[in-house]
Amino acid sequence: MIGDRDTATALIAEARRRFAEASLADPATDARVLVAGVLGLSLSDVLMRGDVAVSRKEAEQVREAISRRCKREPVHRILGRRAFYGLDLQLSPATLEPRPDTEILVDSVLPHLKRTIAEKGSARLLDLGVGTGAIALALLKECPQARAVGSDISEEALSTAERNAHINGVAERFETVRSAWFACIEGRFDIIVSNPPYIPTGVVAELDPEVRDYDPLAALDGGQDGLDAYRALSAGAGNFLEPGGLVAVEIGYDQKNSVTALFEAAGFCLIEARRDYGGNDRVLLFTTRNCCAC
Template identity: 60%
Template sequence: MSEKRATARALIHDARRRFEEAGLADADQDSRILVMELLGLSHTDLVLDGDRRLAEEAVARVEDAVLRRLAREPVYRILGSREFYGLDLKLSPGTLEPRPDTEVLVDALLPHLRHRIALQGTAEIVDLGTGTGAIALALLAQCPEARAVGVDISEDALATATANAAALGLVDRFSTRAGPWFAQTPESFDIIVSNPPYIRTAVMEGLEPEVANHDPVAALDGGEDGLEAYKAIAAEADAHLNSGGVIGLEIGFDQQDGVQQVFEQAGFLRLEAHRDLGGRDRVLIFGRKQD
């Protein structure tokens, strides 16, 4: 790009053109997010100051980001963080990138969490496969009386979740445990929540490079039937769920019947089912049958 065209508006236009030529989806959105975030611009800034010539360093930063996106690195991986439920969350190689559809799980659990707090003054949450800490931290941010434990097999993920909790002022109510599911977590909880790996192994090869090359495999691969994690959680959940507590799970769009069967066989009753922003099955809430 010539020096005289090195403006924010021109950089967005150039990035969009290159993304479109490369066949990338969401070229317009990606170009705007990358350039505006890297330059620290709001939409108002772009309107009022989008034609101001930029320093060479800023142009070089944007060019590096554009090249990374053309190499199929996701936008928010390039930026290093992503917003989830109004919280800015740092990403790292060991964490799944939080998606907007997972906010449906937070929405579904909040009434149950607030009910528990109204009854007993506080509530204990465990987030299995916590990753960035997104779900647990979103719940804590909404309910200052609650406490949460984030569990993950990845030390990198746990370090990232702890850093996110600290940055959000939630670290005094958030702790972590390293290990699979309940292995290092003997306590019982009012809310058990998880967005576990649920993609069938046979489908993994067909994932887009943005997912396959940048989200950790352990956070994606749900085994041959996509239900391995649900079976593991269901097998131990009864011993870790307080009376009257609930289990909240994200599921794949075609897994409602399979996950429901797994948990019903383990003694749980489906209380609620919720769809995501695209109208697909996404969240199930379970309680004990005898509760």
């Protein structure tokens, strides 16, 4: 505090202390990101100008945000947005907060998308369970010759994805369709991507409160064994792929063998498997069997 005025640096110290008392896993990072976010400062602003006084109203807003985080609301839910693959994405109660691990799916698909564009001049992408639009919009941003359909069972998620497409300057190449997996999808695509719900129903209640209480259940619950969505995706994908097309899915840490078996039974073969930053299996890429060397 300067006199009776608060500063960003003092508020960060206060947040860090309260988060440590609340036994949060990473009090220092949460404090920096939350306070800077509420004050509209970058992290370098905080370093350079952290001792500048903030208004009473701003300090009140920061303290309200600190109290919400102490009740386990995630930092980016409180801020209402988060960065993903260089995009600025708004969140809504109907959308999963995109995870850094999902950027690995984008990284894995990108060379294939670029190759398709080099061969055909353009590419069509389908993102099933689009949520905020994270995967489809990141790929559209990287590849100006690509177009994408994003589908979801949730109308509210689709509105959020559309808003994010506008914010990130790719709206004219992005359309949405409300659909239970492939039920209302039309046409064929060069690449189908999906990060579907994959947590077994019985495990959802054991998740951290940040996930269980704030990510929508429809984005988490993958049915009794966590594999319901992969059954639908593997059964339907062949009818919506161009010859030689690609399916890329995010998976749970222990689902590589079971998801691969489902896709192989549907005529696909695994061409790539990627691990996440924690060393767990996280992304699988499949193509139709007659288009690869297995």
